[in-house]
Amino acid sequence: MEGIGKTTIATTIYNKIGNNFEGRRFLAQIGENWEQDAGQPFSWHAFKQQSSREDLTELSRNVIAYYGGLPLALEVLGFYLFDKEVTEWKCVLEKLKKIHNDEVQEKLKINFDGLNDDTKREIFLDIACFFIGMDRNDVTHILKMPRSLITFDEKNKLKMHDLLRDMGREIIHAKSSKEPEERSKLWFHEDVLDVLLNESGTKVVEGFTLMLPRTTNTKCLSTLTFKKMKKLRDFKNLSKDLRWLCWDGFPLKFIPVEFY
Structure with missing residues (x-):
């Protein structure tokens, strides 16, 4: 059991039975270690510092609880929430409350829905369906996308996490x-x-x-x-x-x- 913390165990248990409980109840399992585990990485993306803003600490705890410690989702959402007002945080949390714990793609889709115009949403879908693996110089218009949704590897090739790619493709397929x-x-x-x-x-x-x-x-x-x-x-x-x-x-x- 060396190397497995109580938060990891609690997260695993929560993912098994979380459908029957409010997300807030998981906060008791996180306890004081939430900042060092999921909380600290999330804070780096959402606040560009190790800890959350004082006025958003409770909301941060709730967001982490509803995401069940999913690293990619927390990273992407952290990028999205950076510099957002409290009202936007509350809006995201309300959406999370309506999503089944196992529906990872729906949680990631919150970030897609948060893109502020149709052009950016179409560019994201183009990337997910066609442009992964292309050279950075060949897709310069894509650089306007938030870096939380795309990255580039050491060879300057465009990358996207498989979960984000699948989420984008599912949006098209579902039509x-x-x-x-x-x-x-x-x-x-x-x-x-x-x-x-x-x-x-x-x-x-x-x-x-x-x-x-x-x-x-x-x-x-x-x-x-x-x-x-x-x-x-x-x-x-x-x-x-x-x-x-x-x-x-x-x-x-x-x-x-x-x-x-």
């Missing part, structure tokens, strides 16, 4: 779980091939990425299917507005006129 042509973004090659081969693309589709496994048989795709995708951003007015196009092994010598 049409059974009909891929009714989603704005497609990233599973099975869904993309289904839409392209059946020419079922609609004006809802804004972008997709197609990375075929080496074992996949060669498919013959018609460019006519793109005509139905009126919102396909990369191919709309191709000569002027193309933002990003990566097509490894492109077989043609020129872009077909049907693309635009």
